[in-house]
Amino acid sequence: MLQVIKTNSDFKLDYLYFRGEDSNKEIDPTILKEKNTWISVTDPDEEEILALQNMLEIPEEHIKAALDEEEKSRLEIDGDMLLLIIDVPLHSEGDKCSFTTLPLGIILLKDNIITISTERFPLVDEFVKGRIKEFFTYKKTRFILQLLFRNTSYYLFYLRQIGRVSDVVESTLKKNMENEELLLLLDLEKSLVYFKTSLKSNELVLDKIMRLQFVKKYQDDMELLDDVIIDTKQAIEMANIYSSILSGTRDAFSTIMSNNLNNVMKRLTSITVVLAIPTIISGIWGMNVSVPFAANNFGFGLVILLSIAISGFIAYWLNKNKML
Missing domain, CATH: 1.20.58 (Methane Monooxygenase Hydroxylase; Chain G, domain 1)
Incomplete structure (x- = not known):
């Protein structure tokens, strides 16, 4: 799926182009090269990948890196192009204890900004649907920082959700110790391992952005970047606390079961x-x-x-x- 979005003169989002999963519509190069646009790409097919390579001159390795589920957070400068990959938290709707992270690629060009991912993230949908205040496609640096800020907010939200689920599982274990509840604790611990690893990688990227002089950062941008760094550190601390609590809880109940x-x-x-x-x-x-x-x-x-x-x-x- 490929969308081209631009802020109009009334500071509202114009959806210049949309190509759905089942669409056979040809990709218009003039639309892709429109200035001050945001190109949102989700699970692209071969034609869309070739269009990004040929029409916008994006290296193939940058696109593949954004679509690689094992890719770690990193920042890379290639001439006038900046590649930023961050890990985004994702919650499986069918399983209340299943949380994971997947990479989101952000490519900053001179006239455009591109996001590429294998999955459709709620994070990106918030921007696509215009739910974020003061979001403008021509303010590329601020757009990236807004993405990072909302991404950290999702980590904090999911961590609190993990905390609530672990409390419910613990209460259930006190009444009836079954293997199913212990397996749920293991799933939550695994999710926290993903979160801690991804948050630490994101933190390193944020530190690099702080030192980077490639993109212009205004006073408001620096304040937003500081907020992102503070929230990321808070999320890392929360993940460590919840991980210690879950590990101690699981060990305690395992000991109780062995003692019984x-x-x-x-x-x-x-x-x-x-x-x-x-x-x-x-x-x-x-x-x-x-x-x-x-x-x-x-x-x-x-x-x-x-x-x-x-x-x-x-x-x-x-x-x-x-x-x-």
Whole structure:
């Protein structure tokens, strides 16, 4: 999907061009080369990739880097072109505990700004639908910083969501310890690992932008960049805190489950010992050998009483020592 968006004279967004997933519409080079536009590209097909390469002279490796799901956050300057790749958080709608990150490529040209991704991010949709205030396509540096700021806001939002889900899972585990809840904790821990890794990579990119003199940064832009850096550090701290809490919670409940299993095995072993006494005694009196009370008419009753007495004593001793 490829969209070309531009701010008009009334500072409203004009959608100059749209090419959907099933569209066979030819790509107009004059539209792509329109100045002060934002070209939003999502999961591009071969024709769209070739159009970006040939019409806007974007190197193929820049496009492939933005579409590589394993690509890490980085900033690269190639002549008059700037390539910025950031990790964007993504939440799977079908799974409340599934969070991941995917790269978003931002290419800054002299007259245009291009965003490329494999998935349709809610982050980008906010800008496409005009929900962001004071968003203008001709203010390219500010647009990039606004993207970074909203991206960090999504990290903070998803981290709070992870915190709420972990509280629910913990409450469920206190009532009923099942493997499913422990697996949910593992999924949340995995999500936090993705978040921490991506946030640290994004932080390095932000530090590089702070030192970079390639793009013009005005006073308002510097204040916004400072806010992005502060929120990113806060998100990293939150991710570390939640990760420590989840790890401690999972270890605690795993220990509790192991302890409960040990208690069950201890009780079963004690019960086995108590029940084994009558079996041993009756086995001895059942042999074809001379044993006490064998000729007595009350011998069988005495054997039963003896078995009960010994079993009762052993049960009392085990219970006194908290083994039963």
